Amino acid sequence: MTSFQPPADRIWWNTPVGKDEILWIGIALVWCLIMFFMMPYWHVYGKQNLSTEAYQTTPKKFLASVDAMVEKYQTGEEKGIPIVSPPAGSDVYLAARLWSWYPILELEKDKSYRLHLSSLDWQHGFSLQPVNINLQVIPGYEMVINITPDQSGDFAVVCNEFCGIGHHTMLGKIIVKE
Amino acid sequence: MAQFRVCPDSGFYFDKSAEQLMKVNAVAGVVCLLIGGIMALGVVLTRWQTIHLLPADMFYTALTAHGINALIFWIIFFEMAVLYFAASTLLRCRLAGPRWAWLGFALMIIGAVMNNIAVFSGKSSVMMTSYVPMQAQPHFYLGLILFAVGALIACFVFLGTLVIAKAEKTYEGSVPLVTFGATVAAIIAVFTIASGAIILVPTFLWSIGYINHIDAEVYRIIWWAMGHSSQQINVVAHISIWYLIIGILFGARPMSEKVSRSAFLLYIFFLQLASAHHILVDPGVGTEWKIFNTSYAMYLAVLASLIHGLTVPGAMEVAQRKKGLTKGLFEWLRKAPWDNPVFSGFFISLVVFGFIGGITGVVMGTEQINLIIHNTIYVPAHFHATVVIGTTSTFMALTYLLIPVLFRRGLFLPKLAMWQPYIFGGGMVLLVLFMLGAGTLGVSRRHWDMGFTGALLSFEYPGTAYMMMAIGAIGGVLGVIGGAAYIIVTVGSLLFGKKLEASAGILESFGVKALAPSVYNVERPETLAMAEKLPVEEHGSSGFEAPGTFILAMLLLVCFVVYYFINWDYLSSVWPMG
Numbered sequence: 035m036t037s038f039q040p041p042a043d044r045i046w047w048n049t050p051v052g053k054d055e056i057l058w059i060g061i062a063l064v065w066c067l068i069m070f071f072m073m074p075y076w077h078v079y080g081k082q083n084l085s086t087e088a089y090q091t092t093p094k095k096f097l098a099s100v101d102a103m104v105e106k107y108q109t110g111e112e113k114g115i116p117i118v119s120p121p122a123g124s125d126v127y128l129a130a131r132l133w134s135w136y137p138i139l140e141l142e143k144d145k146s147y148r149l150h151l152s153s154l155d156w157q158h159g160f161s162l163q164p165v166n167i168n169l170q171v172i173p174g175y176e177m178v179i180n181i182t183p184d185q186s187g188d189f190a191v192v193c194n195e196f197c198g199i200g201h202h203t204m205l206g207k208i209i210v211k212e
Numbered sequence: 213m214a215q216f217r218v219c220p221d222s223g224f225y226f227d228k229s230a231e232q233l234m235k236v237n238a239v240a241g242v243v244c245l246l247i248g249g250i251m252a253l254g255v256v257l258t259r260w261q262t263i264h265l266l267p268a269d270m271f272y273t274a275l276t277a278h279g280i281n282a283l284i285f286w287i288i289f290f291e292m293a294v295l296y297f298a299a300s301t302l303l304r305c306r307l308a309g310p311r312w313a314w315l316g317f318a319l320m321i322i323g324a325v326m327n328n329i330a331v332f333s334g335k336s337s338v339m340m341t342s343y344v345p346m347q348a349q350p351h352f353y354l355g356l357i358l359f360a361v362g363a364l365i366a367c368f369v370f371l372g373t374l375v376i377a378k379a380e381k382t383y384e385g386s387v388p389l390v391t392f393g394a395t396v397a398a399i400i401a402v403f404t405i406a407s408g409a410i411i412l413v414p415t416f417l418w419s420i421g422y423i424n425h426i427d428a429e430v431y432r433i434i435w436w437a438m439g440h441s442s443q444q445i446n447v448v449a450h451i452s453i454w455y456l457i458i459g460i461l462f463g464a465r466p467m468s469e470k471v472s473r474s475a476f477l478l479y480i481f482f483l484q485l486a487s488a489h490h491i492l493v494d495p496g497v498g499t500e501w502k503i504f505n506t507s508y509a510m511y512l513a514v515l516a517s518l519i520h521g522l523t524v525p526g527a528m529e530v531a532q533r534k535k536g537l538t539k540g541l542f543e544w545l546r547k548a549p550w551d552n553p554v555f556s557g558f559f560i561s562l563v564v565f566g567f568i569g570g571i572t573g574v575v576m577g578t579e580q581i582n583l584i585i586h587n588t589i590y591v592p593a594h595f596h597a598t599v600v601i602g603t604t605s606t607f608m609a610l611t612y613l614l615i616p617v618l619f620r621r622g623l624f625l626p627k628l629a630m631w632q633p634y635i636f637g638g639g640m641v642l643l644v645l646f647m648l649g650a651g652t653l654g655v656s657r658r659h660w661d662m663g664f665t666g667a668l669l670s671f672e673y674p675g676t677a678y679m680m681m682a683i684g685a686i687g688g689v690l691g692v693i694g695g696a697a698y699i700i701v702t703v704g705s706l707l708f709g710k711k712l713e714a715s716a717g718i719l720e721s722f723g724v725k726a727l728a729p730s731v732y733n734v735e736r737p738e739t740l741a742m743a744e745k746l747p748v749e750e751h752g753s754s755g756f757e758a759p760g761t762f763i764l765a766m767l768l769l770v771c772f773v774v775y776y777f778i779n780w781d782y783l784s785s786v787w788p789m790g
Contacts, residue, residue: 036743037459037466037527038302040385043745046469054756055471055522058765062518065769066511069776073503073579076780081788082580088495113668134668151495157343157428159587159656163671165786166654168586170494172428173345177495181789190671192664194587194656196339198346199268202661205669 084169087178093154096176100127104137112138117209125150125178128191128206130158130171132198135191135206143186143210152176159195162208168194183210215306216734221712222460222617225737229310230300230373234293234618236317238611241289242702244324245604248282249695251275256643256688261662261678263685268660272337275658279340280331283599284442285324285359290607291397291449292317292366297618298394298452299373304737305382308372312365319362327355339658341439344415344426353416357409364405367398383740389466389473390459393452396476401445403484407437429496436487444483446599447517448476450561450606454524457558457609461549464531465743467523467757475523478516482508489573492582502579514574521566522765526758533758541760557609557633561602564637568644569597571772575779584783587658589681590651597644600691601637608698609633615705620712624704632697639690646684652782653677 036042043049077083103118103126110117116137120126122145129136131154141147151160153173160169165185169177183189191206215228254274257265266274300307307313329351330336336348374395377383387395411434417423455472458464466472488505491497508514525545532544549555572594576585585591612629615621623629655662655677662673662681756762 036388037455037464038388038390039459039465039743040383040388040740041469042465042743044385044742046386049468049470051468051471052757054526054758054762055467055519058522058762059471059515059519061766061769062515065773066515066518069514069574069578070503070507070510072780073507076580077499080580080784081790082583082783082786083499083790084493084580084583085790086496086498090496115668156346161587161654161656162787163654164674166584166588166652167786167789168493168583168588170432170491170586172432172495174427175429175495179789181787183787185787190669192654192656192671194659195343196272196658199272200666202268202659202664203667205664205667205671207669 085179089176089178090174091152091176093152093173096127096150096152097129097154099150100129100136103127108137109140112207115207120147123147128160129154130160130193130204131155133193133200133204135193135204138207138209140209140211141183143183143212146180146182149179149181150176151179156197157195158193158197158204161192161194163190163192165189170195183208186210186212215732216304216737217732218734218737219617219620224301224617225304225734226618227300227306228732229313230296230307231618233307233310233313233317234296234301234614237289237293237296238614238618239706240317240321240324241286241293241607242699244281244285244289245695246699247328248278248280248286249692249699251278251281252688252695253692254278256685256692258660259662260682260685262682264661269334269337271660272339272658273331273334276337276339277328277331280327282604283340284356287446287599287603287607288359288363288442289320291401291445292320292363294449294453294610295366295370295394295398296373298391299370299377302388302391302740303373303377303383304740305373305377305380308369308376310369313369316362316365316369319358319365321362323355323357323359323362325355326351326358330355341435342415343435344418344428344431347419350416350419353412353419357412357416360405360408360412363401367401367405370394370398381739382737385742386469389469390452390456392473393448393455393476396480397445397448397452399480400441400448400483404438404441404445407434407441411435411438429494432494433487433491436490437484440486440489441484443595443599444479444486444513446603447483448479450565450603451476451520451524453606453610454520454558454562455527457554457606457613458524458528458531460613461552461555462528462531464527467526467530471519472523475516475519478512482513482516485509486513486577489577489582492577492579493586499579506577506579506582511574514570517566517570518765521562521570521768522758522761524562525764526761529758529761541763544760551630553612553629553633554609557605557612557637560633560637561605561609564597564605564641564644565602566768567771568641568648569594569602571768571775572648573598574772575776578776578779581779581783584779584786585651587656588651589647589655589657592657593644593647593651593684596640596647601640601644605633605637608636611698611702615702615709616712619706619709621705622710622712624701624707624709628697629701632694632701635697636691636694639687639692639694642687643684643691644687646680646687650677650680650684653680655681
């Protein structure tokens with residue numbers, strides 16, 4: 035009965051430590067360091083990293099940027115939602131609001147875009163399916179990520195941050211053309 | 213005035229007011245677990261798409277109530293009992309300021325009731341995290357604040373008791389390891405509650421109209437300094453209890469006081485950085501900040517957990533081997549008391565916490581890998597492995613010990629108690645594994661309908677995802693049955709369990725006449741002596757002290773490494789971005 039008794043030695047610090055413990059601590063520490071350095075390594079050699087570009091904004095300002103893009107590049111409409119085909123390499127905007135993603139973006143495969151994300155009201159979650167890329171979308175903050183779709187087809191944007199009673203109806207779409 | 217009783221079975225000394233406080237806190241915790249458990253049933257049966265039990269509004273109310281009651285109220289009430297036990301009972305010391313402790317308890321009860329009223333009114337279904345600018349009713353926040361203030365008072369009563377014990381020399385040498393661990397938990401709790409106050413007080417003022425704006429990102433960062441750190445209190449508390457349980461069941465002593473205590477100390481230094489785990493895919497946060505914080509500096513808190521992962525079962529192995537269970541690598545484990553729910557609950561917790569909870573936590577807390585996991589149902593899968601199978605199973609195991617020792621009652625339906633950890637643990641493992649799978653397929657957490665009924669556009673998750681959610685839900689139902697078994701055994705023992713002699717009687721406080729008289733006949737317990745010294749050659753002897761445990765630890769490491777790189781591989785397959 036000693037894990038809940040005072041240690042046997044007054045100066046327990048000097049009690050020698052067993053071999054298995056020392057060996058395990060060494061192995062564990064090495065593994066911890068490997069995991070730590072994997073993150074900066076991936077920033078240099080990996081292709082999936084989140085940019086840190088972000089701006090403070092307001093719902094009004096952000097909606098104005100979205101609307102300007104829609105006006106300039108709208109090519110169609112699906113269920114009342116405009117479909118927008120901005121040129122490769124350009125700034126594309128996607129707004130989250132209760133309970134939709136606005137507008138539908140049409141992108142080209144293997145071309146890069148600067149995707150701007152923000153919310154016009156509450157917090158939302160950008161979950162690109164079935165690719166499975168997940169980002170937090172916050173009102174007042176405009177996040178900019180450089181994204182390069184490398185698959186073609188229709189992709190869904192699911193909202194994965196709880197945003198009230200209509201949360202489950204909040205679906206958006208990104209189309210990637212060959 | 214005699215105010216201590218000695219438990220004839222365990223030899224623990226109970227201070228009268230500490231004892232009563234432990235009892236009421238434990239009982240309040242179990243009541244919250246009951247509410248949380250009933251809500252859990254509603255949640256899993258709704259997310260099982262074929263059943264889809266609750267309508268959307270009730271689902272979100274149930275999910276909010278489940279989270280707050282099971283994750284906050286049950287666990288923290290129980291932790292308060294653990295703190296009083298670790299200070300007063302283990303150190304044989306009177307409790308500091310019992311009136312303050314009662315005030316703290318009263319505030320916690322008022323806060324918990326107030327918050328539950330807000331949630332069950334259906335107008336505060338904001339989830340446990342209550343992210344702004346979605347707003348709950350003012351008494352939702354006020355309830356949490358009062359609860360936190362109560363818990364803070366209890367932490368200071370705990371620390372005050374340590375001071376008294378030292379001043380009155382109730383023990384020799386240093387405090388026992390278990391008390392040391394509890395102290396670490398209390399220190400982290402103070403930090404956590406302070407963070408909570410910094411964000412919840414303004415949010416409360418915002419909800420009543422005194423402040424007109426709370427920044428959503430600032431809220432997230434500070435809220436998680438409470439939200440994540442409070443989970444670290446649970447880790448530290450249940451690891452301390454693991455040490456207690458192996459001490460009581462096997463007479464185990466720490467393999468090395470230095471190693472175990474240093475590992476606890478690493479928690480104080482680094483655990484709180486984990487707030488960053490929730491901010492990894494948020495806008496406006498720098499890369500260096502994320503990497504440093506999400507890895508607890510350089511995974512130094514993970515290192516601490518890996519150390520305990522070896523030293524807890526290692527200490528048990530050493531104790532078992534000393535009793536002659538030395539055949540092969542694993543006789544010490546094979547011949548463990550698997551039919552004793554104190555042991556099985558503890559061991560299931562240990563294994564699942566390490567192999568599933570720990571590994572998935574580190575993987576999803578990796579800066580880039582979080583991109584494929586954030587807010588999917590993988591996240592609740594992870595923390596059900598840590599706080600449900602980890603913390604809750606441990607607390608349940610400890611309860612089976614406290615029923616005879618603290619409440620002086622025999623176990624009600626001991627056969628049910630024997631099976632309970634397996635039903636609960638087994639069910640929850642099923643839930644966790646399949647939710648991890650569904651999360652990997654992108655299924656969202658906190659989502660009423662993965663079929664998106666009523667949406668303008670459409671999307672279909674793969675059939676496998678539906679199947680995984682269904683199997684997970686079956687596991688969840690089993691878990692709820694296991695939880696119900698725990699409540700039946702616990703409440704049944706308090707009401708109908710055989711009275712053991714020298715009862716202190718919880719029932720009198722409810723006006724029920726006790727069968728045996730309370731016996732408080734000790735004025736001052738004997739000073740708690742230091743542990744017996746071991747012969748010198750047993751310290752750090754030349755061979756391995758715990759070879760079986762070392763093999764298990766290496767197995768954990770292999771699983772860890774393989775799973776870690778599988779996830780990097782998965783990440784490398786998604787759209788490039790930067």
